[in-house]
Amino acid sequence: MTQYVIIGDGISGSSAAETLREKDPDAQITVITDEGEPLYNRILIKEHAKGKLPEAPISIHDEGWYEERDIDLSLNTHVTSVDTDAKVVHTHDSGDLEYDKLLVATGGTPTQLPVDNSDADGIHHFWTFEDARGIREHAEQSDTGVIVGAGLLGIDFAAVCGAQGIEANYLMRGDRWWRYALSADGAEIMHEGMRDVGVEPVFDSGVDHFETDDDGHVTAAVDPNDERYECDFAGVAIGLSFNTEFLRGAGLEEENGLIVDEFMQTNVDDVYAAGDLTRFYDVLLGEQAQNGSWGSAKEQGRIAAVNMAADDEAEQFEWVSSYSITHFDFPFLSFGHPTLGDDYAERKYSDTEWRRIAFKDGKIVGGVLIGDLSPQTAFKQLMREQRVVADQKEVLLEPSVDLDELAPTQEQ
Amino acid sequence: MHMATSELRGSSLKLTRIESVSADATVRHVDQLESETLDTFYTALEGNRPITTAEIGLNAGDIIVGPEYYRVDLM
Numbered sequence: 136m137t138q139y140v141i142i143g144d145g146i147s148g149s150s151a152a153e154t155l156r157e158k159d160p161d162a163q164i165t166v167i168t169d170e171g172e173p174l175y176n177r178i179l180i181k182e183h184a185k186g187k188l189p190e191a192p193i194s195i196h197d198e199g200w201y202e203e204r205d206i207d208l209s210l211n212t213h214v215t216s217v218d219t220d221a222k223v224v225h226t227h228d229s230g231d232l233e234y235d236k237l238l239v240a241t242g243g244t245p246t247q248l249p250v251d252n253s254d255a256d257g258i259h260h261f262w263t264f265e266d267a268r269g270i271r272e273h274a275e276q277s278d279t280g281v282i283v284g285a286g287l288l289g290i291d292f293a294a295v296c297g298a299q300g301i302e303a304n305y306l307m308r309g310d311r312w313w314r315y316a317l318s319a320d321g322a323e324i325m326h327e328g329m330r331d332v333g334v335e336p337v338f339d340s341g342v343d344h345f346e347t348d349d350d351g352h353v354t355a356a357v358d359p360n361d362e363r364y365e366c367d368f369a370g371v372a373i374g375l376s377f378n379t380e381f382l383r384g385a386g387l388e389e390e391n392g393l394i395v396d397e398f399m400q401t402n403v404d405d406v407y408a409a410g411d412l413t414r415f416y417d418v419l420l421g422e423q424a425q426n427g428s429w430g431s432a433k434e435q436g437r438i439a440a441v442n443m444a445a446d447d448e449a450e451q452f453e454w455v456s457s458y459s460i461t462h463f464d465f466p467f468l469s470f471g472h473p474t475l476g477d478d479y480a481e482r483k484y485s486d487t488e489w490r491r492i493a494f495k496d497g498k499i500v501g502g503v504l505i506g507d508l509s510p511q512t513a514f515k516q517l518m519r520e521q522r523v524v525a526d527q528k529e530v531l532l533e534p535s536v537d538l539d540e541l542a543p544t545q546e547q
Numbered sequence: 548m549h550m551a552t553s554e555l556r557g558s559s560l561k562l563t564r565i566e567s568v569s570a571d572a573t574v575r576h577v578d579q580l581e582s583e584t585l586d587t588f589y590t591a592l593e594g595n596r597p598i599t600t601a602e603i604g605l606n607a608g609d610i611i612v613g614p615e616y617y618r619v620d621l622m
Contacts, residue, residue, distance in 0.1 A: 178576045182612060191570040192610075429578050457585070459577050461613050466577075466589060512586050 137162045139443060140224055140232050142214050143240030144168035145177065146429055147410030149196065150436030151238050151443075156204045158444035165207040165232060167214060167224070170263060173198060178429050180267035181291040185298035186275065193264065214241075214381045219403050236443045239382070239393060239401075239408040240436060243375030248283060252345035257353040258369040261291060270370070274299040277368035281305075281356040282334070283342050284372035285312045287427075287458060287469070290325070292370030294462035297332025304364045305329060306340040306356065315474040316503055318481055321489040324505050328463035337364075345369065375427075377412040390414060392425055397451040399439035407443055409435035417472075418453050419518055420500055424472055428456040455515045468508045471501030471518055480528035492531055497523035499531075510536040559597040559622040560607060562588070564615050574610045588613065597622055 139155050141148045144166050152166050173196040182188035201208040213227040217237065224232045245260035247253050257277075259270050274280075274295055280303030282292040289305070290312065296303035305312075311322035312329075326336045340362065346355040355365045377392055388394040388402045392414040399407045399415065410432040417424035426432075431454055438452045460467035465487045476493035483489045488506030492499055492514065499518045504511055513536045517524055522544055524531060530540045568574060577585055584604050588611060591598045605611070609619045 176574075176576070178578055179574060179612065182576075187616070188568055188574065188612075189570045192568060192572050192574040429576075455582075457578055457582070459613075461577060464614055466614055508589050509586065512582050515582055 137235045137444075138233060139164045139236050139238070140234040141166045141238045141240060142168075142224065143238075143242060143410065144170065144174050144208070145240060145242050145410060145432065146174065147432040147436035147439075148238065148240035149174040150433045151240065151409060151440040152201075152206050153204070154437045154440035155444055156206060158441065162444075163207075164205070165209065166201065167209045167212045167226070167229075167232075169211065169213045170265075171211050172264065173201065173208060173210070175264050177264075180264050181261070181294065183264075184261070184267040184270040184274065184291075184295045186271055187298060190268075216381050216383070217385045217406075219385045219387075219406060222405065234405075236405045236446075237407065238436075238439050238443065239379075239387075239406065239412070240410045240432075240439075241378035241381075242411045243377045245288075245372065246374045246376050248342055248371050248373060250342055250344045252347050252353070253342075253371070255345055255347045255353040256351050257367060258345065258371060259292075260371055261288065262375075270295060271299075274301060274368060277301050279303065279366045280334075280368040280370065281342075281364050281366040282370045282372075283356070284370075284374075285309065285314065286372065286374075287313065287460070288372035288374075289370070290329075290460060290462065292372060293329050293334040294332070295370065296334050296368070297329075297462070300333070301368055303334045303366070303368075305334050305336045306342060306358055306364065307336060307338055308341040310338045312336065316469065316491070318491065320483040321481070321491060321503060321505060324465070324487055324489055325463075325467070327486070328465065331463065337362075375411065379412065390423075394423065397453075398442045398448045399435055399452060400442065400448075407439040409439040415452060418451060419455070419521060420472060420475070420495065424475075426454075426456045426472075428458045430454070431456040453519075455518050457511070465506045466504075466508050468504045468511055469501070470504075470511060470515060471499070473501035473503050476500050478525050480525075480532055482532045484534060490532065492528075494525040497525040499524060507534070513538050559599055560605065560619050561597050561622050562591055562611070562617040563620050565610070565618050566616070568610055568616060572610050573606075573608065574612060576612045580604070580611070592617070 280296045280301040282305040285307035340358040393408040397416045411427045414423045441450045458469045476495045478494040481491035492502040607621045
């Protein structure tokens with residue numbers, strides 16, 4: 136009987152456990168998590184923090200789900216190290232677990248700002264359901280806010296402030312939000328969305344240090360220009376540090392994430408990884424890549440499990456990811472790898488509609504759609520087909536994209 | 548109340564904007580929808596047109612979190 140151990144009960148770990156049970160009915164499967172609750176919907180916890188969604192619909196699995204599938208779930212369990220020669224997982228106070236195949240799906244932890252008082256009361260980071268509960272509780276009592284981190288995670292704090300009636304300043308280091316993927320035209324639509332909910336973007340700013348009162352609660356953020364922004368609530372989202380400390384000495388290749396191939400295999404035999412913490416080989420991109428979206432993490436977990444159960448390279452990970460922002464009264468969708476590429480096309484259609492497509496070697500590798508998401512299926516199809524279309528930007532920028540308008544693919 | 552998909556086959560559904568969600572609701576974010584379902588969802592919103600169960604993987608009573616919250620209702 137094969138023994139599978141999965142470290143992490145996020146969507147990738149849980150998806151892997153479910154797939155393993157389907158593929159290997161007699162196996163022993165153990166899922167270990169340092170969180171105190173089973174899988175929940177991580178993309179909905181921001182709605183809870185905004186005060187719009189109760190807790191119950193956010194939970195996905197209860198402990199009975201694991202019992203029904205004969206999967207051992209070990210909550211509140213901290214893994215201290217892994218011996219990949221002896222194939223043993225060591226935990227803090229739950230003993231050792233032997234494995235035949237191991238999946239690492241431990242995700243990340245929000246990075247703290249390296250400035251004075253960044254650990255003061257009232258300064259929040261946002262990753263777990265428990266974080267969301269704390270943010271909601273504090274936000275409901277707060278009047279003024281500061282947000283740091285001009286990316287996809289930081290904007291969730293802007294939405295929380297807007298929904299909870301907090302007057303906030305959003306301090307950005309550059310001249311616009313998500314400057315790696317959006318031009319000024321696209322970013323300005325997002326800035327207007329922020330202003331509409333009471334959040335003011337502040338450019339060429341950031342945080343030099345936080346000020347606190349005698350009780351250690353944040354009272355202000357001071358930016359590098361010496362501008363002072365009063366706040367009793369602060370949200371920091373400058374990135375993730377991947378949870379791999381327990382792998383020190385295990386021999387796994389790391390480079391800002393765990394390196395895996397398209398089968399989710401690490402460089403160490405019988406050790407796989409899935410989810411946010413991987414740098415996987417993206418077969419569509421032709422190079423290593425990262426992705427933090429829900430769908431990608433779920434699929435990575437499934438693919439890892441298929442290959443673990445097969446003890447073979449049975450199925451490769453091939454996925455076009457999506458990440459939506461649903462905080463404003465217009466839709467926003469990022470797909471694929473919009474910050475990568477060697478060529479771009481973009482167009483503004485109205486004050487709330489904008490589109491950008493990223494190409495690499497003439498093929499679409501990602502993009503951002505604001506306002507009108509209707510071309511997303513066509514663009515994702517072209518990505519999967521790896522079709523060279525960068526020489527036909529006008530067709531791709533038409534308000535309504537008709538793939539029949541594209542010139543036929545040339546034989547290579 | 549949830550009905551089995553088979554009971555709904557061939558039925559028309561509509562999206563109704565809602566302001567609050569009950570604790571026993573089934574809630575999904577748009578990022579959990581398949582690409583084609585996402586297309587249908589936004590097309591239905593823009594055109595305010597009905598959708599059929601054959602073209603969308605949703606059940607009556609499901610709540611979808613997009614720019615607003617929407618409940619899938621039987622027409």
